[in-house]
Amino acid sequence: GAVVSQHPSRVICKSGTSVKIECRSLDFQATTMFWYRQFPKQSLMLMATSNEGSKATYEQGVEKDKFLINHASLTLSTLTVTSAHPEDSSFYICSARDRRAQFFGPGTRLTVL
Amino acid sequence: GDSVTQMEGPVTLSEEAFLTINCTYTATGYPSLFWYVQYPGEGLQLLLKATKADDKGSNKGFEATYRKETTSFHLEKGSVQVSDSAVYFCALSDRRVTGGGNKLTFGTGTQLKVEL
Numbered sequence: 312g313a314v315v316s317q318h319p320s321r322v323i324c325k326s327g328t329s330v331k332i333e334c335r336s337l338d339f340q341a342t343t344m345f346w347y348r349q350f351p352k353q354s355l356m357l358m359a360t361s362n363e364g365s366k367a368t369y370e371q372g373v374e375k376d377k378f379l380i381n382h383a384s385l386t387l388s389t390l391t392v393t394s395a396h397p398e399d400s401s402f403y404i405c406s407a408r409d410r411r412a413q414f415f416g417p418g419t420r421l422t423v424l
Numbered sequence: 425g426d427s428v429t430q431m432e433g434p435v436t437l438s439e440e441a442f443l444t445i446n447c448t449y450t451a452t453g454y455p456s457l458f459w460y461v462q463y464p465g466e467g468l469q470l471l472l473k474a475t476k477a478d479d480k481g482s483n484k485g486f487e488a489t490y491r492k493e494t495t496s497f498h499l500e501k502g503s504v505q506v507s508d509s510a511v512y513f514c515a516l517s518d519r520r521v522t523g524g525g526n527k528l529t530f531g532t533g534t535q536l537k538v539e540l
Contacts, residue, residue: 354530
């Protein structure tokens with residue numbers, strides 16, 4: 312099946328720094344990419360949807376200036392958590408969709424100290 | 425808005441036991457329903473899906489039936505294996521799109537552990 316990769320898989324950073332997470336579709340071109348956030352024992356919460364070359368659409372309650380999304384190509388999307396704080400610590404999952412289906416990356420564990 | 429409720433885990437079973445993971449949903453219109461599985465260290469993978477009432481999705485011995493009258497999509501397997509140990513997510517899509525989903529709403533996930 313199609314593969315979606317995320318990098319890094321785990322990151323620890325100091326409060327106030329910015330962290331970039333990459334999401335790549337390895338063997339297909341993604342028309343749309345999604346970013347989710349998952350808290351322990353909770354469901355995946357959609358943060359934003361992005362289409363290549365256009366601005367991301369953020370879900371209600373998600374700060375677009377805090378969570379910058381860039382969908383530079385049909386195979387790459389990045390999520391930058393700006394000025395991270397401990398409450399931003401979470402598991403971030405990206406997903407990429409082509410005409411067939413939606414495929415998920417393995418997730419990135421962010422810990423902000 | 426749309427929501428998915430699934431039973432809390434973890435669920436621990438012996439190999440060859442019967443598995444049921446309950447899932448109920450709330451949605452307007454006619455959603456598509458999905459079960460995703462996440463093995464340790466991997467991304468979510470689509471396990472099975474159903475796009476309309478009374479449809480039965482099945483894959484790898486797992487099956488689930490879209491029950492509109494009870495708004496449920498319970499996951500079942502007759503005989504689980506150790507290799508089935510994973511986290512299972514029930515989800516719905518607000519568009520009836522085969523295979524892919526538009527905006528997926530997920531349940532909280534149920535961890536399954538199968539022991540010898």
